Amino acid sequence: xxxxxxxxxxxxxxxxxxxxxxxxxxxxxxxxxxxxxxxxxxxxxxxxxxxxxxxxxxxxxxxxxxxxxxxxxxxxxxxxxxxxxxxxxxxxxxxxxxxxxxxxxxxxxxxxxxxxxxxxxxxxxxxxxxxxxxxxxxxxxxxxxxxxxxxxxxxxxxxxxxxxxxxxxxxxxxxxxxxxxxxxxxxxxxxxxxxxxxxxxxxxxxxxxxxxxxxxxxxxxxxxxxxxxxxxxxxxxxxxxxxx
Amino acid sequence: xxxxxxxxxxxxxxxxxxxxxxxxxxxxxxxxxxxxxxxxxxxxxxxxxxxxxxxxxxxxxxxxxxxxxxxxxxxxxxxxxxxxxxxxxxxxxxxxxxxx
Numbered sequence: 140x141x142x143x144x145x146x147x148x149x150x151x152x153x154x155x156x157x158x159x160x161x162x163x164x165x166x167x168x169x170x171x172x173x174x175x176x177x178x179x180x181x182x183x184x185x186x187x188x189x190x191x192x193x194x195x196x197x198x199x200x201x202x203x204x205x206x207x208x209x210x211x212x213x214x215x216x217x218x219x220x221x222x223x224x225x226x227x228x229x230x231x232x233x234x235x236x237x238x239x240x241x242x243x244x245x246x247x248x249x250x251x252x253x254x255x256x257x258x259x260x261x262x263x264x265x266x267x268x269x270x271x272x273x274x275x276x277x278x279x280x281x282x283x284x285x286x287x288x289x290x291x292x293x294x295x296x297x298x299x300x301x302x303x304x305x306x307x308x309x310x311x312x313x314x315x316x317x318x319x320x321x322x323x324x325x326x327x328x329x330x331x332x333x334x335x336x337x338x339x340x341x342x343x344x345x346x347x348x349x350x351x352x353x354x355x356x357x358x359x360x361x362x363x364x365x366x367x368x369x370x371x372x373x374x375x376x377x378x379x380x381x382x383x
Numbered sequence: 384x385x386x387x388x389x390x391x392x393x394x395x396x397x398x399x400x401x402x403x404x405x406x407x408x409x410x411x412x413x414x415x416x417x418x419x420x421x422x423x424x425x426x427x428x429x430x431x432x433x434x435x436x437x438x439x440x441x442x443x444x445x446x447x448x449x450x451x452x453x454x455x456x457x458x459x460x461x462x463x464x465x466x467x468x469x470x471x472x473x474x475x476x477x478x479x480x481x482x483x
Contacts, residue, residue, distance in 0.1 A: 164464050167466035167469075168465030168466050168468075171473060172469070186387075189387055189388070189391060193394065196392075196395035197391075197394055197395050197398045201433070202394065206391075210390050216389060216393060219390045220390075220393040220394065220397055223394045223397050224401075227401050227402075229401075229433075230401040231401040231404065231405050232422075232425050232429065233402075233425060233429070234403070234405035235406070235409060238409045238410075239412065239413055239422055241406070249406050250407055253407065254399060256402045256406075258430065259465070261426060265423075266426060303443075304443075307444075307476075308447070308474075308476040308477035310476075311438065311441045311442050311451040311452070312472065312473050314433075314438035314472075315451065315455035315459075316465050316468065316469050317430045318434055318452070318455040318456055318472075319455070319459045319464065319467075319468035321426075321427055321431060321434075322459035322460055326460065330424070334424045334427040334431070335427050335428070335430070336431070337428075337431075338428040338430075341432065342431070342433075343436050346436050359432070360432045363432035364428040365428075367424070367431065367432065368421045368424040368427075368428045371421070372417050372418070372421040372424060375420070376417060376420045377420040377423055
């Protein structure tokens with residue numbers, strides 16, 4: 140066991156390069172989104188270097204936006220932490236899902252690559268047909284990580300140069316990227332399409348239905364995800380060990 | 384300033400914890416066909432739930448968000464890639480907000 144992992148300390152470059160290649164479109168998609176983040180954070184009074192620090196240490200879309208908004212609003216540390224945590228609980232599902240698809244690797248490598256799990260890197264890694272190795276995952280997260288940082292820097296220093304209308308328009312970039320990830324996959328699989336439709340319907344109900352609309356958006360996402368995936372698993376159980 | 388810095392550190396910690404615990408602590412292969420299928424459908428479910436209805440509040444105007452969403456759906460249907468879909472949607476929203 141020990142010997143095996145010693146032999147594998149050499150990085151598998153072909154996996155790494157495959158990851159890099161698949162990460163580039165994610166990085167390009169991140170730039171307008173993190174640009175918006177940098178813009179909003181600095182416009183709200185957060186110093187440029189703090190905005191960049193948030194992107195470098197958090198590397199998450201929804202959680203960061205909410206956290207920065209609360210910092211700007213002068214919320215308590217408790218509220219900031221709790222809200223960010225609730226929004227990010229969905230990563231537990233992704234991390235668990237990914238744990239079933241990774242190659243054997245030492246604990247520290249799992250801890251390193253876990254930092255790079257985002258909605259997009261997870262979607263790309265888990266929709267891929269092969270097992271996820273450490274080298275592949277590191278390749279996959281490299282460009283998105285720096286793209287996320289770069290966009291934040293650009294947004295943070297440009298702030299007032301952009302018209303308000305353009306700034307507002309950029310808010311849709313993040314969601315458009317989600318759409319770009321699930322639509323092509325749902326086109327090919329009826330099961331995936333059904334899961335998406337159920338998830339969308341549930342999150343709409345949780346947003347608009349009386350009483351239910353008191354649930355925070357972080358929890359709504361988790362509840363909708365769990366129910367929709369359960370329905371998918373009941374209606375369309377997967378055949379053994381197929382990743383495709 | 385100190386409070387902001389502490390907030391950023393706390394945010395980073397509570398973002399990392401849910402990412403790392405399951406993958407680091409859960410080593411076994413899940414055997415249950417049901418649970419495997421459940422995990423397989425997670426990315427679709429989570430992306431769907433995060434996109435809608437959140438997308439409708441993503442810009443300053445409901446209708447321009449709606450138009451941006453339609454453009455993103457069409458571009459994504461024709462598999463145009465993340466960057467094109469993102470920029471296409473932004474552009475559509477921007478044009479809507481200019482004209483109306």
